[in-house]
Amino acid sequence: MNSPTGRDRPRVVILGAGFAGLRLARSLRGTAVDVVVIDRQNHHLFQPLLYQVATAGLAAPDIAAPIRRVLRRNKSLRVIYGEVTKLEPDKKRVWLGDEALSYDILAIATGAGHSYFGRDEWAEFAPGLKTLRDAQDIRSRILRAFEAAERIEVEAERGPWLRFAVVGAGPTGVELAGALAELARKILPGDFRRFDSGMTEVLLIEGGPRVLSAYPEDLSQSAERQLEKLGVTVRCDARVTMIDADGISINEGERIAARTTIWAAGVQVSPILEGLGCPLDRAGRAHVSPDLSLQGQPDIYVLGDAAHVEEAGKQVPGVAPAAMQMGKHAAQSIRRRLAGKQSRPFRYRDKGSMATIGRASAVAEIGRLHLRGYAAWLAWLFVHLIFLVGFRSRIVVLINWAWAYIGYRPAARVLAELAEDGQAEAPPEKL
Numbered sequence: 532m533n534s535p536t537g538r539d540r541p542r543v544v545i546l547g548a549g550f551a552g553l554r555l556a557r558s559l560r561g562t563a564v565d566v567v568v569i570d571r572q573n574h575h576l577f578q579p580l581l582y583q584v585a586t587a588g589l590a591a592p593d594i595a596a597p598i599r600r601v602l603r604r605n606k607s608l609r610v611i612y613g614e615v616t617k618l619e620p621d622k623k624r625v626w627l628g629d630e631a632l633s634y635d636i637l638a639i640a641t642g643a644g645h646s647y648f649g650r651d652e653w654a655e656f657a658p659g660l661k662t663l664r665d666a667q668d669i670r671s672r673i674l675r676a677f678e679a680a681e682r683i684e685v686e687a688e689r690g691p692w693l694r695f696a697v698v699g700a701g702p703t704g705v706e707l708a709g710a711l712a713e714l715a716r717k718i719l720p721g722d723f724r725r726f727d728s729g730m731t732e733v734l735l736i737e738g739g740p741r742v743l744s745a746y747p748e749d750l751s752q753s754a755e756r757q758l759e760k761l762g763v764t765v766r767c768d769a770r771v772t773m774i775d776a777d778g779i780s781i782n783e784g785e786r787i788a789a790r791t792t793i794w795a796a797g798v799q800v801s802p803i804l805e806g807l808g809c810p811l812d813r814a815g816r817a818h819v820s821p822d823l824s825l826q827g828q829p830d831i832y833v834l835g836d837a838a839h840v841e842e843a844g845k846q847v848p849g850v851a852p853a854a855m856q857m858g859k860h861a862a863q864s865i866r867r868r869l870a871g872k873q874s875r876p877f878r879y880r881d882k883g884s885m886a887t888i889g890r891a892s893a894v895a896e897i898g899r900l901h902l903r904g905y906a907a908w909l910a911w912l913f914v915h916l917i918f919l920v921g922f923r924s925r926i927v928v929l930i931n932w933a934w935a936y937i938g939y940r941p942a943a944r945v946l947a948e949l950a951e952d953g954q955a956e957a958p959p960e961k962l
């Protein structure tokens with residue numbers, strides 16, 4: 532290999548230490564390459580449990596692990612904490628601000644963020660859930676809304692603070708709405724004097740005709756019933772036309788007064804992929820070749836949520852198992868290339884999908900098996916605990932979780948005394 536890095540061993544640069552990047556980095560251990568992993572967060576994040584941090588069920592360290600620590604055993608691997616701002620494929624280098632780094636092989640696994648469908652001004656009023664910071668922001672808004680309601684003397688004015696709107700009924704929206712309803716109805720009762728938290732309204736707003744549209748119809752219907760049993764009001768065929776600090780508007784001008792809105796709709800991949808000069812889909816994902824490299828640019832792989840991969844005309848879903856499988860496959864492709872062998876096409880092994888709705892309620896599709904309620908929830912719990920490997924400690928998380936989650940105990944409901952800028956965190960809006 533003619534190396535632009537001028538090194539004996541090829542340098543593999545991995546952008547992003549999410550599920551795909553981390554699996555690739557781990558799988559390259561023992562391969563004759565130097566690996567550089569770059570991430571703008573210093574931690575790998577277990578996104579499937581982010582909603583638990585957002586709804587005050589778990590604390591942030593329970594679902595995040597320092598990348599250096601996770602990858603410490605591979606001595607030919609270096610971690611850089613920084614943001615890649617530009618790609619320069621013709622010169623085989625990436626830029627971190629004004630600092631360039633050359634590569635022989637590049638793997639882009641930068642994941643996906645939110646799309647507000649061209650209405651970015653809504654982000655201020657309806658944060659999305661992707662990072663730990665997002666989860667902490669949402670948790671703070673939720674807890675502060677209850678605090679604000681407690682300070683209001685006139686009952687009629689309390690409503691908008693005790694009404695929560697979640698936009699988008701995919702797995703994240705369903706999980707958030709279910710957990711919020713449980714927080715209000717099962718955990719908070721007794722904490723406030725001026726209102727009964729059990730009267731809190733949680734609305735799940737979906738533009739399409741059903742919740743969990745990627746799931747079979749019977750599981751969608753079951754999910755909707757389970758949500759309603761928890762006290763969530765599901766509104767399907769409701770298109771959001773406006774979001775501001777006081778609430779949201781849907782369809783032809785219907786107005787819902789809600790001081791807390793959470794965005795769980797729309798996916799957009801990082802704009803840095805635009806610098807690759809390859810075809811992108813509507814969400815900005817790169818269309819890749821069967822071996823996950825870019826057409827005409829065999830030194831560049833795109834993995835995980837950033838990649839558009841199709842199998843038998845169906846798009847491989849943006850889920851953690853798919854990202855991990857892609858990371859593993861890219862490592863095999865790199866090894867085969869270095870050995871002068873032809874790479875093999877990626878095959879996605881679908882191990883099923885599951886969405887949790889609350890304690891003891893979920894839906895799961897595992898092959899032909901459709902599970903609902905408690906059985907689905909047990910399957911979900913088992914899978915998530917297995918995958919928490921490498922995090923703070925499975926046992927510590929399990930104990931915290933069991934205490935907080937199964938026993939309905941307060942776990943992560945403390946609002947920070949100081950905000951990041953050192954200023955005291957503002958009390959709820961002056962009433």
Ligand SMILES: Cc1cc2nc3c(=O)[nH]c(=O)nc-3n(C[C@H](O)[C@H](O)[C@H](O)COP(=O)(O)OP(=O)(O)OC[C@H]3O[C@@H](n4cnc5c(N)ncnc54)[C@H](O)[C@@H]3O)c2cc1C
Nearest residue numbers: 547549550551571578579615641642835836849850851854
């Ligand atoms: C709230 C939520 C819940 C989810 N629940 C589930 C679930 O229950 N089951 C499931 O299978 N999947 C779930 N998913 C989807 C799953 O998390 C993703 O499919 C998976 O994380 C994709 O892995 P990835 O490696 O492609 O990207 P990510 O895991 O998102 O990792 C991308 C990494 O790239 C870094 N990065 C991005 N841009 C840059 C840059 N310019 N420079 C440096 N670093 C950068 C980020 O900091 C991040 O660490 C959920 C996702 C979310 C947001």
